Amino acid sequence: MNYAVETKDLTRIFRVKKRRRRRSESKGSEQDVTALKDVNLRIEEGELFGLLGPNGAGKTTLIKILCTLLLPTSGKAYVAGNDVEKDPYPIRRIINMVSGGETSGYGLLTTRENLWMFSQFYGIPSKEAKKRIDEMLEAFGIWDKRNAKVRTLSTGERQKANVIRGFMTDPSIIFLDEPTLGLDVNASRTIRKFISDWVRETSGRTVLLTTHYMMEADELCDRLAIIDEGGIVACDTPRNLKKTVSKASSLMFEADYLRDPDKLKGIEGIQNFTYKHNGQMNRTLLTFIVEDESAVADIVSRIVEQGAKIHSLEKREPTLEDVFVSLVGKGLA
């Protein structure tokens, strides 16, 4: 099977100049820094795959290797079945990349001209390119900035234009390196919605997204890999990753006043259960810790049996932050 992205024991070591701590140390000595260590990943076509990790974890290095900008020190990386080392040209035809905080293009060109220029590097006929650009400018809400010079755009507008640059070439695989970095809530939401819609719109489109925003990873990604110090420490769906932290979920019911809540004890699958009466509202608040969510049906029927009506049901699951902390032993910040 051809994966959209596949890496086998991928390692990248950078040789960097060592900082002199003492005058006696020789000038210009070098040391090796391992940015990626034996990374094994398989991303299927059509997946929206996330790489979650702190700064310096190796996310950008991995993207650079997959985009053919950097060679692995050892191991292999394939994009759509093509070796990044030996066959970079077929890869470049089907990929694109957008980085957060990017300042690409030329400030004296207008937004539209800048995007058109990049479209030419992919051989898109001018007429077709202009049509796509106009549609996307409108979709991102920056149509009114089409004739504004790029240097006059705000950070959010500029990043939206960058995202348009990446998607307008209609790549099969797109690499998004922290695409919402430093953006306000609205700009981030627009970009996230676009990414999510784009990948679902046509089958076979693949997104590899790096981020250190937990909420973004949780909201967007089909599967996630947690990366730290160059190594993958976990890889699964956000839901399964959260389950690794705690197999139990917490369910909170707000129901009419229950005369005998203790009757709810003993339902199979319940790990723990507490309740609290709210006399003023004439309601009972019940909290269940369940190992198996199929217990919900029994809980509901027992409450209803007592003639009470359920007003709300809230489920709280462990967050990705909890997963990250439990795996890496530190937070993302």
Add this chain to the structure above:
Amino acid sequence: MKEYLLLNLRALKGRAYPRVVGGTRELSWIFFDTILPLLTVAAYVFVYQYLGSLAQGPQKEYIGQFVGYVILGGAMTAYWMNVLWSMAAQFYWEKEIGNLQLYMIAPMSRMAVLGGMAVGGMFYTTVRAVSTIVIGVLIFGVTFSLGPPIYLILVFLLTLIALYGMGMLFASLYMLYGREAWHTSSLLTEPIYLVSGFYFPVKYMGAIVAVSASIIPITLGLDALRQLMFTETAGIHGFLPVEVELVALAVLSVLFLFLARHSLRFMENLGRKTGRLTMRWQ
């Protein structure tokens, strides 16, 4: 094949575009690229006019021609500056602003990007060079005695192709360097003015210097252009016959384009190995 050719032609057009429209977006070039170079030209013109006033007989006439040589040389300096700062050092800037990595992940040939930079640069600079000549001629009253137009066009085109081919070679060599590229361009500015004979015929630098300087296409190009635009004194101040210079320029064009292509590929691979195609923070 046709598709790949179209892709590269479009890429070339795309990269040339910012340079072509650049002139209409920032009109400050009229002052910086036309008026300021004319001040340098004027200094040489006044020196030659003074020497001309002291000379006697035919020498007086020859020195009079030098005013035209200086204006032509002043116009051609625009190309040399463009090659040094907007070709050779360009990839350094492109890397700084994050464009280089986007060029490198795109499917077009990297030569198309360099070609676009060159074509755009030629257009941009020709506007400035022509402006310098027109203003210079109007102020100092230079008269031309033109040779065969076909030669003139050929010499001009081959000079630009060879010169920008050299710029493409420099661009690829400088690609992985930062401030070193900047310093090298600074280092190459003034000495080349001198040895390439921007303000006087290169013949008077002596054969060894003139031959050595001929590796820079503008040396032979300028010499041939002077011979073809001031035919009356061509035989006196010309370094080599125009036909020889034409052939040499054609050879240099092919050589520099060939070297640029190979060094670009080599430097790209080296950059991929060492991780220097992008800034560390990108």
